[in-house]
Amino acid sequence: MKLRTALLGATAAFALAPAAQAERGTDGELKLLYSQAVSVMTPYLSGGTKDIDAASLVLEPLAGFDENGVVFPRLAAEIPTLENGGVAADLTSITWKLAPGLLWSDGTAVTSADVLFTHEYCTHPEGGCAQLSKFGGIKTIEAVDDLTVKITFESPKANPYTAFVGATSPVLQKAQFANCLGAAAATCTDANFNPIGTGPFVVTDFKVNDVVSLAANPNYRDPAKPAFATVTLKGGGDSESAARAVMETGEIDYAWNTQINPELQEEMAAAGKGVFISAFGGLVERIETNLTNPAADLPEAERSTVKHPHPFLSDVKVRKALSIAIDRQALVDIGYGQAGKPTCNYVPAPADFASDNTECLTQNLDGAKALLDEAGWTDSDGDGIRDKDGVKLSITYQTTVNPIRQDFQALVKGWWNEIGVEVELKQIDPGVFFGGDAASPDTYQKFYADVEMYANEWDGTDPETYLGQLTCEAIPSPETQWQGENINRFCDPAYDALVAELRTTGDRAKRAEIIKKLNDMLTKDSSTIIALVHRGRFSAISNTLGGVVMGAWDAELSRASDWYRIK
Amino acid sequence: MITFILRRLLLAIPTLLFISLMIFLIVDLAPGSPASQIPLTVPPEVKAKILEQMGVNDPMPVRYALWLRQFFIVEPAYWIDSLFGTTLSEGQQRIVSWQFRGPVMDVILERIPQTLMVVGSAYLVGVLIALPIGIYSAYRQYSAFDQVGSFVAMLGFSVPTFFTGVLISYIFAIKLGWFPTVYDTTLKVTDWESFVKQLRQMAMPVMVLALANAATISRFMRSSMLENMTQDYVRTARAKGLSERTVVLKHVLRNSLISVVTVIAIGIPSIFGGAIVTENIFKVNGIGSALINAINVSDLPMVQTIVFIFAILVVLFNLIADVLYGLLDPRIRYD
Numbered sequence: 074m075k076l077r078t079a080l081l082g083a084t085a086a087f088a089l090a091p092a093a094q095a096e097r098g099t100d101g102e103l104k105l106l107y108s109q110a111v112s113v114m115t116p117y118l119s120g121g122t123k124d125i126d127a128a129s130l131v132l133e134p135l136a137g138f139d140e141n142g143v144v145f146p147r148l149a150a151e152i153p154t155l156e157n158g159g160v161a162a163d164l165t166s167i168t169w170k171l172a173p174g175l176l177w178s179d180g181t182a183v184t185s186a187d188v189l190f191t192h193e194y195c196t197h198p199e200g201g202c203a204q205l206s207k208f209g210g211i212k213t214i215e216a217v218d219d220l221t222v223k224i225t226f227e228s229p230k231a232n233p234y235t236a237f238v239g240a241t242s243p244v245l246q247k248a249q250f251a252n253c254l255g256a257a258a259a260t261c262t263d264a265n266f267n268p269i270g271t272g273p274f275v276v277t278d279f280k281v282n283d284v285v286s287l288a289a290n291p292n293y294r295d296p297a298k299p300a301f302a303t304v305t306l307k308g309g310g311d312s313e314s315a316a317r318a319v320m321e322t323g324e325i326d327y328a329w330n331t332q333i334n335p336e337l338q339e340e341m342a343a344a345g346k347g348v349f350i351s352a353f354g355g356l357v358e359r360i361e362t363n364l365t366n367p368a369a370d371l372p373e374a375e376r377s378t379v380k381h382p383h384p385f386l387s388d389v390k391v392r393k394a395l396s397i398a399i400d401r402q403a404l405v406d407i408g409y410g411q412a413g414k415p416t417c418n419y420v421p422a423p424a425d426f427a428s429d430n431t432e433c434l435t436q437n438l439d440g441a442k443a444l445l446d447e448a449g450w451t452d453s454d455g456d457g458i459r460d461k462d463g464v465k466l467s468i469t470y471q472t473t474v475n476p477i478r479q480d481f482q483a484l485v486k487g488w489w490n491e492i493g494v495e496v497e498l499k500q501i502d503p504g505v506f507f508g509g510d511a512a513s514p515d516t517y518q519k520f521y522a523d524v525e526m527y528a529n530e531w532d533g534t535d536p537e538t539y540l541g542q543l544t545c546e547a548i549p550s551p552e553t554q555w556q557g558e559n560i561n562r563f564c565d566p567a568y569d570a571l572v573a574e575l576r577t578t579g580d581r582a583k584r585a586e587i588i589k590k591l592n593d594m595l596t597k598d599s600s601t602i603i604a605l606v607h608r609g610r611f612s613a614i615s616n617t618l619g620g621v622v623m624g625a626w627d628a629e630l631s632r633a634s635d636w637y638r639i640k
Numbered sequence: 641m642i643t644f645i646l647r648r649l650l651l652a653i654p655t656l657l658f659i660s661l662m663i664f665l666i667v668d669l670a671p672g673s674p675a676s677q678i679p680l681t682v683p684p685e686v687k688a689k690i691l692e693q694m695g696v697n698d699p700m701p702v703r704y705a706l707w708l709r710q711f712f713i714v715e716p717a718y719w720i721d722s723l724f725g726t727t728l729s730e731g732q733q734r735i736v737s738w739q740f741r742g743p744v745m746d747v748i749l750e751r752i753p754q755t756l757m758v759v760g761s762a763y764l765v766g767v768l769i770a771l772p773i774g775i776y777s778a779y780r781q782y783s784a785f786d787q788v789g790s791f792v793a794m795l796g797f798s799v800p801t802f803f804t805g806v807l808i809s810y811i812f813a814i815k816l817g818w819f820p821t822v823y824d825t826t827l828k829v830t831d832w833e834s835f836v837k838q839l840r841q842m843a844m845p846v847m848v849l850a851l852a853n854a855a856t857i858s859r860f861m862r863s864s865m866l867e868n869m870t871q872d873y874v875r876t877a878r879a880k881g882l883s884e885r886t887v888v889l890k891h892v893l894r895n896s897l898i899s900v901v902t903v904i905a906i907g908i909p910s911i912f913g914g915a916i917v918t919e920n921i922f923k924v925n926g927i928g929s930a931l932i933n934a935i936n937v938s939d940l941p942m943v944q945t946i947v948f949i950f951a952i953l954v955v956l957f958n959l960i961a962d963v964l965y966g967l968l969d970p971r972i973r974y975d
Contacts, residue, residue: 106822110925110933112740119740120679201693203678205686256693259741260733266742281740281747282933283825283925307822309923314809318821321814325822504672504938507680509687513671532681556684 098289098302100638103618105630106325108315110282110308113265116241117195118258120203122628125240126329127285127306129628131178131270132243135169135188136234137631140352140624142423142534144234148175148183148244148271150220153233155579164229164579169237171220176292177246178275185216188237190247199255206538207235207242231579232535239533240628244271273299273634283308293634300620300637313337319347319613327621328613329629334477335410347616351411353422353609354625355530355539358413360470360485360603362386362395365562367469367521374551377520379562384464386523390448391466392600395524397444398488400436405606407484408477412611420536420592421607422625425581428589430597433604441492452493459493471499471515472526473506481526481605511554518549520560528608534626535584537575540591544569563601568594645963652955659951660711664704664944672938674738694738707944710735715745739939747930748946754825755914755926762846763911766853767904773854774861774900778869779888789858796855805848805921812844819843823924845922849915853907860903864896871895898968905961909953 111127113119135149144152150172153159160167175183192214195202212227224236236242246269253261266279271294274287287304307325316331318324320341331349333341338349366381375381385391401415417433420426445451450459450466459466468489472478479500486496499522501515506527514521531539541547542558545566549557568591575587595602610625619639622632674696678687691697698706710733717729735744777786813821819840829835868874869892877887914928923929927946934942966972 113742120682121677122679199693201690203682203686203690205689206683259693259736262742262746278826280750280825280925281742282930283750286826305824305826307824307923309925309929310822310920314821314921314923317814322817322821324820502671504676504936507676508671508673508938509675509684510671510673515671529680538683556688558680558684 097293097297097299100300101302103301103304103327103633103636104325105304105306106310106315106318106328107306107308108310108312108328108330111285111306112282114268114276114279114285115245115265116243117202117204117245118265123308123329126628126630128243128268129240129272129631130274130287130304130306130633131268131272131276131290132240132245133270133272134239134243135171135237136239138239138534138624138626140622140626142624142626144238146172148172160233164226164231164233166223166225167230167233168217168221168223171222172294173220175271175294177269177271178290178292179246179269180292181246181248183244183271184219185222186219187244187247188222189214189216190250191242191245192236194245194250194254194258195242197255197258200258202258204241207239207532209235211236229577229579231575231577231584232537234535235533239626240631241532246270274304277303295634298634301633304633316341316349316613319615320344320349321346323347323615326615326618330611331613332409332412332611334408335406338410338412341613345616347613349411349611349613350621350623351609351611352623352625353414353607355420355422355536356528356608356625357416357419357421357530357604358481358526358528358606358608359419360395360524360526360605361520361560362392362524362601362603363520363522363561364601367523369521377562378550379548379564383523385450385461385466388448389599390444391450392603394441394444394448394492395489395494396433396600396603397437398441398492399433399485399603399605400488401434401605403436404481404484407480409606409608411609413606413608416604416607417596418592418604418607419595419602420540420588421604423534425585426536426588428592428597430593432597436488438488438491445492450493457490457493458495465495466493467495467497468524469497469499469522470524470526471501471506471522473503474500475503478526509556516555517560518555518557520549520562524603525560526605536588537572540575540588541572543591543595544572561601563595563599565594641963641966644966645959648959648962652959656948656952656955660708660944660948661704663947663951664707667940667943667947668700668703670938674938674940677739677937696738703940707735707941711945711948718745735941735945737934737939737942739934739937739942744942744945747942748927748949751914751925751927751930752912754823754924755919755928756911758823758842758845758919758924758926759849759911759915759928761842762849762915763853763907765846765850767857769850770854770857771861771900774858775865775888775893777858778862778865781866786862789862792851793855793858796851797859800917801848801852801915802917802921804851805845805918808844808848809921821922823922825925845915845918845924848918848921857900857904857907861896861900864899865892868892868896898965901968902961902965905957905964909950909957912953913950 107123109123111123113124114128116125116128133147136144136152137147139145146152148171150170153167153169171183177183192208195204196208210227210230211224213225215223217223249264249269253264267276273290273293275290277288278286285306289299289302312331313333315328316333319328321344323346364383364387365377365379366383367377371381405413405415415434417430418428445459450461452459470482472482482498486498489496505513505515506517509516517525517527543563545564547557547559548562549555571587571591578584596604614621617639619637620635675687675691714729714732714734718734720726721729737744773789777789780786809821812818823841827834827838829838874892877891914926916928916932919926919928931946
């Protein structure tokens with residue numbers, strides 16, 4: 074395979090030599106290291122970043138997101154917009170045109186039937202497709218001709234770039250996956266490990282949770298790309314050893330997610346064999362406040378439910394005091410270094426969606442104390458803890474077991490103690506915390522604590538569904554088996570109305586205005602969500618690897634076709 | 641002897657069934673859910689569907705019965721099929737991982753070679769180092785050699801592999817640059833050059849594991865030798881005028897090896913069990929790293945299958961050790 078690929082690559086490049094400067098397959102082997110090994114080569118059976126990244130070397134969507142979050146064509150001939158008529162004026166449909174002459178890596182033609190099939194594959198009622206939400210709100214999908222696909226939505230869709238946009242919803246080959254619908258999806262091991270794609274590389278060997286070997290795709294649409302003849306994607310170890318393999322020993326060209334403490338970052342950068350690169354998307358480490366009462370003496374079905382408002386966190390002044398007592402820059406310096414930035418926002422990016430909310434960035438302990446005094450919380454019995462009407466400002470602060478989070482907990486506890494708030498820390502195994510087991514008292518949805526800390530983001534560039542998670546109807550409760558994403562139990566009719574307005578607004582500037590307003594309602598105005606750190610993707614690349622543009626809106630490897638060896 | 645073996649094999653069946661139930665209960669009742677591996681960006685209803693499709697929500701007895709059936713009927717049938725081209729397992733679901741949606745057994749088989757290669761050679765190297773050290777230490781008890789040997793054995797015992805592993809990799813890979821830190825599992829040994837490459841990538845994990853193995857076995861060898869050295873038959877042999885060499889290496893060593901051989905045999909299943917920490921440090925990705933990874937992501941079928949295979953091996957090698965003991969020591973008879 075290697076030889077054949079190299080030969081094909083060489084011939085192709087030879088034929089086009091005058092036109093192309095680079096040649097396919099001339100730069101040897103590209104070595105990638107992921108501290109989490111790849112389990113499966115399709116994003117449809119896994120939500121894991123490592124699997125989505127690996128699959129993006131082989132499978133491609135109609136369009137991708139660039140480093141600024143702008144949609145650019147991949148398999149599509151151009152991006153359908155309102156201006157070129159690709160998106161219907163009433164926002165109820167979008168028409169994609171495939172670029173002509175596209176081939177799968179096995180040499181057959183890519184047609185609209187493949188696109189239709191992919192939709193059928195993921196939306197099959199018996200399937201467990203991890204990217205089902207990408208295909209939400211689609212009424213019909215039809216092939217106008219061999220290269221044209223029209224998607225009609227159930228209601229006007231202001232952001233039509235969901236299905237087939239980004240590495241989480243690539244096009245599958247119908248011929249290969251035809252027998253893998255529904256419950257059979259998981260049994261198609263060969264197809265799931267060696268999918269036929271249109272991307273720059275093809276899988277030559279797949280070892281589950283260990284290593285993926287790939288070679289340049291002889292039928293890739295750009296005859297000069299990819300520059301690398303083979304790719305080895307090794308998995309295992311931890312972020313520190315992955316970073317060392319690039320920065321200190323130089324064995325590896327690209328190590329993913331090298332999240333290490335800032336001190337080590339500097340030490341490794343000094344070795345001079347590589348650099349750290351970062352890109353910031355929507356990921357925010359935050360403290361969520363519980364607006365309902367988690368007290369253990371309440372009946373089981375009423376704990377942390379809207380029946381009982383929180384004794385002190387329902388007071389906006391208390392929440393605000395907690396927020397401004399935190400020195401966010403100190404948190405970044407101790408935990409993230411180049412991989413994080415202090416933030417006050419729930420939606421910190423893309424730039425035009427981010428509110429100019431920076432008030433919380435300066436720590437203000439005196440201001441926090443004044444706020445608590447003003448709200449009537451004083452230390453009446455002289456024990457160092459503020460109280461009011463017999464209720465003490467005593468907080469249970471939970472998060473997952475994680476060294477950085479434990480450092481954060483200790484620092485925040487110090488600041489909160491200083492303003493007269495008692496803090497009890499609690500750490501939960503991430504498998505339980507995020508496990509969603511309705512019988513466990515320790516899930517993040519159940520929220521049997523006053524505040525909790527974790528990170529979250531959204532898929533793609535548009536935060537509409539992410540903001541929609543804070544509507545009244547998404548509050549988790551015993552009636553919903555504790556399912557629901559409104560962790561704070563925040564409920565404001567004005568917010569809900571604005572979310573509804575966002576869903577029907579197509580104009581980007583207007584959307585930005587609404588998104589900022591929603592963001593401020595959660596953060597600046599109510600301090601319901603105490604944002605701490607805007608976290609970025611953080612990877613290490615060798616000095617000999619060129620062409621890497623790190624983006625946060627699509628898979629990290631989705632543009633590996635442009636990478637080359639610096640000689 | 642045959643009846644003894646048969647009786648032990650029959651007894652092993654209820655033992656293994658009981659072990660499998662215990663493993664299942666422990667793994668199943670442990671906190672954590674595969675749901676935690678699905679990112680928060682996936683909506684709850686989609687998450688529920690994925691779990692449903694995995695079969696996570698079925699009642700526990702159903703899942704246990706299914707696993708038993710898959711392990712004892714479907715998997716063997718599948719192997720018979722692939723050997724003889726029959727169709728016994730057609731349409732039957734093999735044990736499938738929750739994490740990568742592929743057959744668990746295929747991955748275990750894929751992982752065995754590198755584990756055997758690395759952990760197995762470390763065991764072998766460990767034994768080869770340990771025996772001479774143990775013998776000489778016992779022969780020259782309290783000599784400088786014995787003291788140094790004891791010190792090194794204590795080090796091997798008490799310093800955990802997560803420390804020696806990182807230390808060795810820091811010295812030999814990062815500072816000296818002699819060995820790679822990333823183990824290449826795709827490397828095929830075809831010529832001298834690739835053989836050297838294989839040796840280089842195995843050097844560090846083998847060093848770490850061999851130290852730990854040698855420590856245990858050399859202590860066993862030493863104490864077993866010491867015990868025999870003071871026996872009457874040794875004095876008799878010396879009185880007969882046999883050379884020291886014959887006395888120690890023929891009479892004492894042979895008798896001392898009886899217990900050491902059983903210790904070595906009982907240790908063999910741990911080779912298949914892999915070395916969780918060392919495999920992870922050097923990215924060998926054998927059985928050990930497959931197990932810890934499966935535990936981390938709550939991949940119950942994978943954990944259950946791997947741990948149960950260990951259990952079978954432990955039961956089997958205990959039997960082998962017993963049989964060996966009977967063969968080596970004429971004083972022991974099982975009939």
